[in-house]
Amino acid sequence: MASDIRTSELKAPVDVAAYLFRRLHEVGVRGVHGIPGDYNLVALDYIPKAGLNWVGNVNELNAGYAADGYARVKGISAVVTTFGVGELSLLNAIAGGYSEYVPIVHIVGTPSTISQKDGMLLHHTLGNGNFQVFSEMSKNISCAMAKLNDPHEAATLIDNAIRECWVQSRPVYITLPTDMVQKKVEGERLKTPIDLNHPPNQTEKEDYVVDVVLKYLHAAKNPIILVDACAQRHRVLDEVHELIEKSNLPTFVAPMGKGAVNETLPNYGGVYAGDGSHEGVRERVESSDLILSIGAIKSDFNTAGFTYRISQLSTIDFHSTYIRVKYSEYPGVRMQGVLKKIVAKMGKLNIQPGPQASNEIAHQDNKISTNESITHDWLWPRVGQWLQPHDIVITETGTANFGIWETKFPEGVTALSQVLWGSIGYSVGACQGAALAAKELGNRRTVLFVGDGSFELTAQEVSTMIRQNLKPIIFLINNEGYTIERYIHGMDATYNDISQWKYTDLIPTFGGTPANSKTYQIKNKQEAEDLFNDGDFAKAEKLQFVELYMPKEDAPKALKLTAEASAKNNAKE
Numbered sequence: 393m394a395s396d397i398r399t400s401e402l403k404a405p406v407d408v409a410a411y412l413f414r415r416l417h418e419v420g421v422r423g424v425h426g427i428p429g430d431y432n433l434v435a436l437d438y439i440p441k442a443g444l445n446w447v448g449n450v451n452e453l454n455a456g457y458a459a460d461g462y463a464r465v466k467g468i469s470a471v472v473t474t475f476g477v478g479e480l481s482l483l484n485a486i487a488g489g490y491s492e493y494v495p496i497v498h499i500v501g502t503p504s505t506i507s508q509k510d511g512m513l514l515h516h517t518l519g520n521g522n523f524q525v526f527s528e529m530s531k532n533i534s535c536a537m538a539k540l541n542d543p544h545e546a547a548t549l550i551d552n553a554i555r556e557c558w559v560q561s562r563p564v565y566i567t568l569p570t571d572m573v574q575k576k577v578e579g580e581r582l583k584t585p586i587d588l589n590h591p592p593n594q595t596e597k598e599d600y601v602v603d604v605v606l607k608y609l610h611a612a613k614n615p616i617i618l619v620d621a622c623a624q625r626h627r628v629l630d631e632v633h634e635l636i637e638k639s640n641l642p643t644f645v646a647p648m649g650k651g652a653v654n655e656t657l658p659n660y661g662g663v664y665a666g667d668g669s670h671e672g673v674r675e676r677v678e679s680s681d682l683i684l685s686i687g688a689i690k691s692d693f694n695t696a697g698f699t700y701r702i703s704q705l706s707t708i709d710f711h712s713t714y715i716r717v718k719y720s721e722y723p724g725v726r727m728q729g730v731l732k733k734i735v736a737k738m739g740k741l742n743i744q745p746g747p748q749a750s751n752e753i754a755h756q757d758n759k760i761s762t763n764e765s766i767t768h769d770w771l772w773p774r775v776g777q778w779l780q781p782h783d784i785v786i787t788e789t790g791t792a793n794f795g796i797w798e799t800k801f802p803e804g805v806t807a808l809s810q811v812l813w814g815s816i817g818y819s820v821g822a823c824q825g826a827a828l829a830a831k832e833l834g835n836r837r838t839v840l841f842v843g844d845g846s847f848e849l850t851a852q853e854v855s856t857m858i859r860q861n862l863k864p865i866i867f868l869i870n871n872e873g874y875t876i877e878r879y880i881h882g883m884d885a886t887y888n889d890i891s892q893w894k895y896t897d898l899i900p901t902f903g904g905t906p907a908n909s910k911t912y913q914i915k916n917k918q919e920a921e922d923l924f925n926d927g928d929f930a931k932a933e934k935l936q937f938v939e940l941y942m943p944k945e946d947a948p949k950a951l952k953l954t955a956e957a958s959a960k961n962n963a964k965e
Contacts, residue, residue: 399576406579408546408572409435413442414582415554416497421470423447423462423828425455429474431516432501435573436472447828447860449821450852452478456485457821457850458828459496463489464808465784465829467627468558470497476516476526483529485821488813489563490533492648493625496563497554498530504571505541527567535562543575551586558588561625561712593729601715601722602733605708608717609734612682614744617641618664620694621648621811622687626712631731632686636660638735641684642746644677647797648694649687651785651807655749655800662749663797666699668950672747678702686710686727691812693793696950697957749800751776764917766940768948771920772798775841778924779805784826784838788819790876791869792841794951806836816874817849824853827862837932838864845874845890855902857935858909865929865936868895872944879947879955880962895939909935916941 399405406414416424424439425447426432439446449455455471463469473479479500489496503514503523511521518525531537536556538549550566557564592598609615617639623632629652636643636657644664645653653660662673669677677683678701685707692698709716710727751773758770772795779785782804787796793809801807808826810818819842827838847868857864874888882888896911904911912929914920920940923929929936 402576402578404579405576406582407438407574408540408543408577409438409568409574410442411547411577411579411582412499412550412566412568413438413444415550415586416470417442417444418585419468419554419558419588420466421468421497422832424470424472425449425459425462425825426472427452427455427474427478429478429501431474431503431570432472432499432568434570435499435501435568447856449856452481453485454821454824454850454853454856456482456489456496457818458825458853458856460485460489460494460818461786461808461822461825462829463494463496463825464822465806465826466832468495468497469825470499472499472501474516475500475502479526479530483533484815486530486563487533488810488815488818490535491813492810493561493622494563495557495561497557497566498534498563499566499568502567502569505569506571508569527565530565533563534565535560536564538564538566540566540568540572543572543577546572546575547577547581551581555586555588559590590726590728593725597722598725598729598733601717601725601730602737604717604720605715605730605734606737608682608708609684609738609741613742614680615641615682615684615741616677616680616746617643617684617686618646618677618688619643619649619652619686620646620688621652622689622712623649624652624687626687626727628686628728628731631728631735634735635731639738639741640743641741642676642744644673644746646688646694647793648689648809648811650796650809651801651805654803655805656803658748659746660749661746662800665694665696665797665950666701668696668699668794668797668953670747676746681706683707684710689812692958692961693811693814693954697954697961699953699957751800760917760921762916762918766914766917766920766942767946768795768942770917772796772948774920774924776800778930779839780837780930781805782836784808784830784836786819786823786826786838786840788842788846789814789816790843790846790874791871791947791951792819792843794948794954796841797950798948816846820847820850821853823864823866824857824860824862827857827864828860831862835863838862840864840866841869842866843869843875844871844893844895847895848890848893851898852902854898854937858903861908863932863935865932865938867938867940869940869942870895871942871946875944875947876951876955878945879952880959883945896937899935899937904935907934909937912936912938914938914940
């Protein structure tokens with residue numbers, strides 16, 4: 393049972409819930425996702441009082457996806473669920489956030505501490521008096537846990553959880569019992585912001601690592617830079633861009649690193665994913681005698697089925713908690729400080745130019761007419777010509793995730809995808825969160841590419857976009873089912889088929905009106921070309937939903953290669 397702090401002992405008494413939401417506001421959260429439930433209702437009353445907006449999602453899984461998308465744009469997010477039934481519905485999304493280093497604060501309204509202590513037979517429980525079973529499920533997909541069962545330690549636990557969420561860039565789990573919501577804690581603490589800085593590297597150790605890196609870098613004849621997702625997640629993009637621009641080394645990104653690098657730079661060469669790369673990219677990367685690999689996640693879909701041909705003997709890995717130089721590892725040395733000093737000391741390097749990425753469409757794919765089907769080989773370079781600087785681009789697991797490799801971005805584009813966790817349906821919820829973050833940041837355009845099969849899992853979240861007056865451009869790829877699954881196994885199997893919805897009819901069903909939304913059905917290259925050239929469409933002044941018809945068996949080359957490798961890996965004995 394929670395014991396009270398005497399109000400007279402506090403200089404500035406503040407309710408636990410108020411303290412929690414004010415701390416979230418402090419670190420940049422403005423929209424709180426989630427679903428109301430009787431164990432969190434009183435806590436939700438504090439959200440507007442803290443200057444936050446309650447989003448209100450259609451279900452918890454979508455709320456989690458939305459919080460993920462919001463965090464990737466704003467830097468951190470929050471989602472509120474109720475005990476048991478609510479939090480378990482969220483866990484897939486939280487696991488994805490843990491897998492892909494996304495900072496999400498998950499707040500769970502729980503039964504009172506008294507009810508828990510007495511083991512009462514309450515709704516949303518397993519009926520066995522065990523109130524810890526659900527938190528135990530979240531334990532392995534949270535980098536910190538804070539059970540606010542005692543007002544004496546609540547403020548400290550809140551501050552620590554939010555700090556760990558930011559610093560480790562992973563989800564945290566906070567329980568808020570109903571009888572703790574209005575308990576008092578010391579509000580004076582709010583005058584001191586949470587310290588979100590990492591402790592600096594030990595100077596002597598950092599300088600040694602820098603010298604080792606520079607020795608190999610100066611000796612290299614044709615070094616390159618390869619940037620991946622953890623450069624984004626661990627907030628070192630300023631240092632990375634300084635290295636790219638001052639060194640002028642040929643620079644490439646892994647698929648999960650799309651958007652991490654300014655792709656308009658003259659030394660940007662494209663996406664490296666082993667056999668899924670353009671030939672010139674693959675040859676340049678794999679012939680390099682030194683690869684500065686920043687924030688790598690070498691998963692199957694990120695390497696086109698483990699087809700990287702890079703030796704560790706020619707690689708220096710930069711990570712958030714260690715540096716690895718060839719086969720020598722230096723734990724406890726963060727990449728941020730090391731990169732800064734490398735830039736300051738590197739001087740002149742040996743440079744062999746690499747390929748340059750472009751959005752040029754191959755001649756054989758560039759015929760435009762009403763008789764020409766929209767193909768992946770045509771679509772993705774054309775998308776690159778249409779995108780605008782600072783767009784937010786979300787791609788779904790499947791054809792869009794692989795197709796976007798062929799798109800050269802304008803400057804400042806933020807790319808969201810879930811290449812490692814790969815939960816289909818993720819992108820629709822993530823689009824809602826990203827579009828909300830974009831609105832808070834000044835209405836950057838938000839563009840989603842999602843397949844019909846994935847869309848059917850989470851389509852309801854479009855209604856939240858309409859209710860929140862968000863204005864994404866949603867491209868739904870209608871290719872009659874699960875194309876990526878077809879290429880892994882079962883090209884004509886019925887389990888890879890889906891029900892053919894009247895997709896554009898969903899927008900008015902979800903509350904769309906001519907004033908706040910518009911739909912399009914695009915069935916050939918000419919119609920697509922006309923749409924991409926439509927200035928009003930490009931302005932994105934309302935939610936726009938585009939149904940793109942594409943051939944059932946057409947897919948990006950990289951998807952075909954990766955699916956083939958995945959099928960072989962699945963069949964190993």
